Amino acid sequence: MIALFLLSAAAAAPSRPQALPAPAPIALAAATETRLPTGLRVLVVENHALPLIAVELLIGAGQNAEPPGKAGLARLTALLMLEGSDDADAAAAKTQAFAALETTSFTADGPRESLSQILDWLGQGAAKVSTGGFERVRRQVAAESAKAEPNRLRWLNALWGPDSQWAQAPGAELNAVTARDVRTFQDTWYQPQNAVLSIAGDVSVAEVAEAVRTHFGRWVRGPRKPTRPSRFAKARSGTVTLVDWPKSTSGEIGVRGPAPSWNGPEMLPLMIANLILGGLNESRLNRDLRDERGYGQGIRSQMFGARQSVFWSSGEIAESDNLAAAAAALRKELRRAAIVSPQEVAAAKRALLRDAASRLQTNASAASSMALLAFRGQPLTYFRTLSGELTAVDSAQVSRAARRWLAPEQLEIFVAGPRATVEPALKALHLEPARVVPAD
Amino acid sequence: MRSFSSAFDQADLDAHLPDVLDQLRRGGAYAATDAQVVALNYGPSHPYRNGPGGDREDLTETKLEDVRAFARKLTPAGAILVLAGNFDPILARQLIEEDFAGITPGIVSPGLETKPRPATSVMRASVGQKKTLPARFDLIWPNDVRPFSAEYAAGKVVAAVLEEGRSSRLYKSLVGQGLASKVATNAFSNALGGGFSISLTGLEGSQPEDLQQALQSQLDKLRGDPPSQEEIDVAVRKLVTNRLRYVEPLGARADRFVLYELYTGDAGFLPRELALLRAVTPAAAQAFVRERLPDAARIELSTRPLQ
Numbered sequence: 001m002i003a004l005f006l007l008s009a010a011a012a013a014p015s016r017p018q019a020l021p022a023p024a025p026i027a028l029a030a031a032t033e034t035r036l037p038t039g040l041r042v043l044v045v046e047n048h049a050l051p052l053i054a055v056e057l058l059i060g061a062g063q064n065a066e067p068p069g070k071a072g073l074a075r076l077t078a079l080l081m082l083e084g085s086d087d088a089d090a091a092a093a094k095t096q097a098f099a100a101l102e103t104t105s106f107t108a109d110g111p112r113e114s115l116s117q118i119l120d121w122l123g124q125g126a127a128k129v130s131t132g133g134f135e136r137v138r139r140q141v142a143a144e145s146a147k148a149e150p151n152r153l154r155w156l157n158a159l160w161g162p163d164s165q166w167a168q169a170p171g172a173e174l175n176a177v178t179a180r181d182v183r184t185f186q187d188t189w190y191q192p193q194n195a196v197l198s199i200a201g202d203v204s205v206a207e208v209a210e211a212v213r214t215h216f217g218r219w220v221r222g223p224r225k226p227t228r229p230s231r232f233a234k235a236r237s238g239t240v241t242l243v244d245w246p247k248s249t250s251g252e253i254g255v256r257g258p259a260p261s262w263n264g265p266e267m268l269p270l271m272i273a274n275l276i277l278g279g280l281n282e283s284r285l286n287r288d289l290r291d292e293r294g295y296g297q298g299i300r301s302q303m304f305g306a307r308q309s310v311f312w313s314s315g316e317i318a319e320s321d322n323l324a325a326a327a328a329a330l331r332k333e334l335r336r337a338a339i340v341s342p343q344e345v346a347a348a349k350r351a352l353l354r355d356a357a358s359r360l361q362t363n364a365s366a367a368s369s370m371a372l373l374a375f376r377g378q379p380l381t382y383f384r385t386l387s388g389e390l391t392a393v394d395s396a397q398v399s400r401a402a403r404r405w406l407a408p409e410q411l412e413i414f415v416a417g418p419r420a421t422v423e424p425a426l427k428a429l430h431l432e433p434a435r436v437v438p439a440d
Numbered sequence: 441m442r443s444f445s446s447a448f449d450q451a452d453l454d455a456h457l458p459d460v461l462d463q464l465r466r467g468g469a470y471a472a473t474d475a476q477v478v479a480l481n482y483g484p485s486h487p488y489r490n491g492p493g494g495d496r497e498d499l500t501e502t503k504l505e506d507v508r509a510f511a512r513k514l515t516p517a518g519a520i521l522v523l524a525g526n527f528d529p530i531l532a533r534q535l536i537e538e539d540f541a542g543i544t545p546g547i548v549s550p551g552l553e554t555k556p557r558p559a560t561s562v563m564r565a566s567v568g569q570k571k572t573l574p575a576r577f578d579l580i581w582p583n584d585v586r587p588f589s590a591e592y593a594a595g596k597v598v599a600a601v602l603e604e605g606r607s608s609r610l611y612k613s614l615v616g617q618g619l620a621s622k623v624a625t626n627a628f629s630n631a632l633g634g635g636f637s638i639s640l641t642g643l644e645g646s647q648p649e650d651l652q653q654a655l656q657s658q659l660d661k662l663r664g665d666p667p668s669q670e671e672i673d674v675a676v677r678k679l680v681t682n683r684l685r686y687v688e689p690l691g692a693r694a695d696r697f698v699l700y701e702l703y704t705g706d707a708g709f710l711p712r713e714l715a716l717l718r719a720v721t722p723a724a725a726q727a728f729v730r731e732r733l734p735d736a737a738r739i740e741l742s743t744r745p746l747q
Binding site: 051052085086089090091095109110135140143144146149296358361363364 | 680
């Protein structure tokens with residue numbers, strides 16, 4: 001519903017702000033799932049508000065599946081599959097490919113009439129990627145990679161571990177990737193039983209089922225399901241890592257540590273604890289570091305990961321002179337994360353529901369959110385039942401989850417800035433770095 | 441809004457100015473080039489010349505009274521409020537009228553008349569950047585195309601024919617042939633003028649001159665071989681779908697409706713905008729190219745690695 005008010009400053013006396021009424025119950029969408037004999041999971045979220053569709057094919061392997069010395073292979077493979085999307089792209093609004101840490105995803109948005117062309121591209125491409133444009137696409141990836149800022153890459157690699165290959169700047173390793181590597185990568189990981197196809201929009205379950213049978217028939221399952229563990233480096237719990245950014249006048253602070261299973265009973269209480277700590281604009285970390293101390297534009301924390309869950313937080317500190325004090329303030333907030341008030345818990349629950357609703361606002365985000373739920377092993381009714389699940393969580397559970405997962409002893413603290421000045425300041429605050437990542 | 445201009449003091453300004461300056465420091469890999477595209481399009485005395493971020497020197501010299509004087513221009517008489525979402529419109533109107541009652545309507549600040557001057561000859565400029573980045577070449581045509589006019593729609597369609605999607609002319613012939621890593625076009629119209637730009641990013645070892653030559657050959661083709669009906673159909677389909685996708689989230693929907701109200705006086709302009717896009721013909725696209733994208737009057741911006 002849209003309403004436009006051209007205001008006049010007329011008449012009536014101002015009234016006092018009223019208390020927010022209790023929100024009306026909302027029924028968030030759930031996906032319908034079918035599974036093909038090949039093992040491909042197909043999810044559908046019907047939304048007939050606009051004549052649009054969004055499609056996402058999620059493959060359960062990304063940069064974490066790249067062999068050593070072949071950084072960039074996952075992205076290159078994805079972009080080569082995108083090369084085959086010309087017909088789909090002409091019919092749709094946009095076709096895209098992304099290689100992330102644990103997943104590779106192919107997305108398309110378009111008018112409802114574009115469904116057949118989009119599924120034809122995805123079905124054919126997933127079955128066999130053409131390496132015809134290999135050299136050209138590799139040069140494009142190299143050109144894109146050149147934009148990456150070296151300090152930031154070292155920061156991300158320190159935060160996520162040397163094996164995570166987070167960086168989109170594979171550099172010299174890209175030259176070691178061959179067309180044969182691409183084919184092997186695809187044969188190994190692009191298998192229907194390692195994928196989720198998620199469609200949201202102005203379609204019916206029946207028409208999707210028929211279209212998928214037509215276009216995914218050639219995608220056969222491989223001899224065995226690929227199962228490769230994620231390779232987020234294990235956090236060095238209770239330690240401090242300093243990433244040297246010589247001459248930098250600003251810096252970055254962060255933390256990382258393990259988190260419970262996405263589908264386990266501790267996750268929801270921990271998500272609430274995280275929102276109180278740093279998951280929102282008005283969370284404690286922002287109120288303390290940004291608003292009261294004026295250290296930067298903000299610091300956020302979140303639970304992250306497609307399969308393996310991790311807790312992490314990161315924020316830029318405007319002046320490197322404040323880095324050590326900011327790290328100490330961060331540690332202090334982590335220490336008191338388990339002390340939560342009922343009001344904070346209630347506000348965090350409302351924020352979680354708002355976030356859930358926003359994830360279903362567009363067809364693209366609905367398709368993507370459902371694919372991720374499936375990949376994580378979470379129920380496809382997650383959003384629909386969230387309100388009830390939240391009701392059952394009390395402050396004591398939130399406090400217990402925070403104590404277990406957000407205590408500084410569980411986490412590795414990261415600081416990026418000029419070592420010459422930051423290291424002594426950290427030592428003075430009893431935050432002596434156990435590890436220093438040197439400048440190149 | 442009732443007392444906004446007096447709701448902050450020098451301490452607030454001192455607290456927030458560093459954040460504003462800090463935001464200016466941020467930017468993508470080609471931030472200097474992107475800033476130059478805006479500056480060259482509008483010219484040195486135009487209020488849009490620095491983009492929405494502003495100018496570091498001007499900001500540093502800003503006084504409290506400057507900010508207060510600007511805030512006094514933010515009056516109800518010049519404001520538009522759009523609500524989007526699941527609510528009772530009668531109750532919402534009642535609440536708004538209660539909350540905004542008693543605020544002096546104020547006056548609408550007189551609009552500026554400044555318009556960017558279309559180029560009358562070829563102007564060349566260059567930007568240096570860190571040497572690891574590939575070269576880039578930009579073409580810019582400042583214009584005064586009215587937002588949400590038929591010509592605005594033609595410009596959007598021409599931009600999409602050139603660059604939107606894998607079947608677009610510039611993507612297929614430049615990126616698809618391994619001559620560039622990225623191409624982007626932008627047809628933009630604002631209250632005080634707009635422009636049309638094409639940006640071509642090279643590959644390792646590319647020179648701006650190579651990019652210019654490759655781009656020019658495609659522009660020459662465009663003049664001799666105007667967009668076909670099929671090309672127009674693909675472009676319009678993408679534009680219409682993107683417009684609809686854009687208004688899926690409530691926040692973006694409210695933004696768009698404010699824009700429509702501001703420029704056309706009709707917050708419900710969306711169907712009319714879609715109709716404008718669907719009405720663009722190959723002849724209209726060709727006319728836009730001929731009149732708004734001349735070879736002899738444009739700005740050429742080369743971005744090359746510093747040695």
